[in-house]
Amino acid sequence: MVLNIPYSVKTPHGIKEAAEICLKCGVCCVIEGYSCPAQYDAQFKPTQTYVYDCLGHEEPSGNKNIWQCVSCHKCEEMCPYEVSPVDFIEAMKEQALQGGHAPQSIIGELMQVITTGYAFPITPNTTRQRERLGLEPVKLNHELGIIAEKTGLLELLNSLKEAQD
Amino acid sequence: MRYSFFKGCFIPIRQPHIEKLAHKILPELGVELDTVTGFTCCPEPMGVSLPHKFTGTVISARNLAIAEEKDNDIITLCNGCTYTLKQVNLQLKQDTELRDKVNEVLAETDHQFKGTIKVRHFAKVLSEDIGLEIIRGKVEKPLKGLKVASHTGCHILSPPEVMEFDDPLNPVRLDGMIKALGAEPLDYSYKTQCCGWTLSNFGDRASANRLLGDKLRGMYDAGADSVNVICPQCLAQLDTGQMMAGRALKLDFKLPALFYVQYLALAMGYSLEEVGYGSHRVKDSGFEAKIGGILA
Numbered sequence: 378m379v380l381n382i383p384y385s386v387k388t389p390h391g392i393k394e395a396a397e398i399c400l401k402c403g404v405c406c407v408i409e410g411y412s413c414p415a416q417y418d419a420q421f422k423p424t425q426t427y428v429y430d431c432l433g434h435e436e437p438s439g440n441k442n443i444w445q446c447v448s449c450h451k452c453e454e455m456c457p458y459e460v461s462p463v464d465f466i467e468a469m470k471e472q473a474l475q476g477g478h479a480p481q482s483i484i485g486e487l488m489q490v491i492t493t494g495y496a497f498p499i500t501p502n503t504t505r506q507r508e509r510l511g512l513e514p515v516k517l518n519h520e521l522g523i524i525a526e527k528t529g530l531l532e533l534l535n536s537l538k539e540a541q542d
Numbered sequence: 543m544r545y546s547f548f549k550g551c552f553i554p555i556r557q558p559h560i561e562k563l564a565h566k567i568l569p570e571l572g573v574e575l576d577t578v579t580g581f582t583c584c585p586e587p588m589g590v591s592l593p594h595k596f597t598g599t600v601i602s603a604r605n606l607a608i609a610e611e612k613d614n615d616i617i618t619l620c621n622g623c624t625y626t627l628k629q630v631n632l633q634l635k636q637d638t639e640l641r642d643k644v645n646e647v648l649a650e651t652d653h654q655f656k657g658t659i660k661v662r663h664f665a666k667v668l669s670e671d672i673g674l675e676i677i678r679g680k681v682e683k684p685l686k687g688l689k690v691a692s693h694t695g696c697h698i699l700s701p702p703e704v705m706e707f708d709d710p711l712n713p714v715r716l717d718g719m720i721k722a723l724g725a726e727p728l729d730y731s732y733k734t735q736c737c738g739w740t741l742s743n744f745g746d747r748a749s750a751n752r753l754l755g756d757k758l759r760g761m762y763d764a765g766a767d768s769v770n771v772i773c774p775q776c777l778a779q780l781d782t783g784q785m786m787a788g789r790a791l792k793l794d795f796k797l798p799a800l801f802y803v804q805y806l807a808l809a810m811g812y813s814l815e816e817v818g819y820g821s822h823r824v825k826d827s828g829f830e831a832k833i834g835g836i837l838a
């Protein structure tokens with residue numbers, strides 16, 4: 378059965394309607410060495426691929442498997458029918474955050490970036506190594522918090538946190 | 543040639559030896575690095591720009607605007623930073639309506655995106671702006687006999703029309719750069735496959751190990767002494783990740799992974815210690831002996 382998936386994408390110019398029509402040929406996931414890296418998860422099979430799982434899920438933005446997608450674009454490049462599973466998955470990630478389905482690791486990373494300016498925590502080991510190499514310490518930046526406040530991200534993260542507490 | 547040095551997060555925080563070496567080596571090839579204060583995370587595509595695209599776009603635009611104020615193109619050491627910044631730069635240059643929206647937010651931080659600079663990955667700068675001829679001319683100790691499997695990485699390859707780096711299904715740019723140092727580049731199975739970084743962080747470790755195991759086996763079977771990378775996450779995965787996958791899968795070989803700048807420095811006569819090999823997890827005596835012979 379063909380997967381015909383209409384979906385909406387949030388763009389800066391409003392909501393855009395899109396669709397992916399997958400013929401379930403499997404090429405994007407079964408050509409070893411060239412296709413989807415997420416297919417390595419043992420829950421996926423040649424007949425039940427990672428891409429089918431993402432496209433065919435009944436609540437796609439609540440499917441935690443979408444977070445395994447690395448946006449490598451291999452599916453799009455391998456697909457003989459010009460389907461772009463990556464576009465769909467990326468749109469679902471944005472919906473997942475809005476809908477409170479994003480994993481803690483993602484929420485933590487977003488918070489980390491807007492409060493420090495960096496996606497990875499600065500550890501005592503960082504400081505030690507930089508000192509040893511004679512490099513300046515990493516400087517924290519707080520301007521991203523101002524941006525996140527303006528774009529609504531900060532409010533969203535706070536409400537997600539509240540809902541969780 | 544002068545560039546604004548965009549270090550990103552991962553290198554300064556986890557791999558400062560690469561930052562240090564880039565500062566030392568790149569100017570010797572005519573790549574002047576301007577240290578810029580105020581740059582932040584690009585932001586990281588998987589955890590930040592995808593879940594909240596607009597915020598991601600504004601954060602990237604802020605970084606680009608800071609580089610514009612310095613009037614130099616950006617040079618990066620990371621596939622992810624290049625992927626994020628190049629896409630936003632292109633999008634904002636083309637879409638004036640989006641640019642206005644972004645600039646409205648950016649005004650709060652006293653920056654404005656104008657669209658006057660380019661974003662360049664260091665591997666592209668070295669192979670195009672500087673050129674392989676100049677690189678060959680700097681080689682004091684040709685890495686003769688060293689067989690190197692290059693891993694280009696996903697985000698510098700795709701989408702190719704934006705990244706303009708190499709053919710995603712047959713990447714060869716790094717092979718040419720390795721050859722310029724006198725080493726032997728290798729073709730191998732799983733050459734275009736992902737390193738598995740995202741899978742190991744947002745998916746499950748065991749699948750990432752199997753993915754990496756297949757890739758490493760492909761390199762080893764092709765005769766590799768070592769691996770060449772141009773991205774800090776790929777380096778972490780092929781180094782620390784290799785150590786973990788090696789244990790889990792009981793691999794009977796080790797392939798030290800080095801950043802291209804480290805190979806370049808070795809070929810210019812620097813020692814393994816000077817290029818920071820000591821801080822890597824995967825070490826191999828066969829590789830060390832070969833380098834020892836070359837540098838002797």
Ligand code: SF4
Nearest residue numbers: 413446447449450452
């Ligand atoms: S972009 Fe995502 S779905 Fe497509 S091949 Fe890569 S990991 Fe798989």
Ligand code: SF4
Nearest residue numbers: 399400402403405456
């Ligand atoms: S290659 Fe294209 S048509 Fe085939 S399964 Fe993948 S997305 Fe569907």
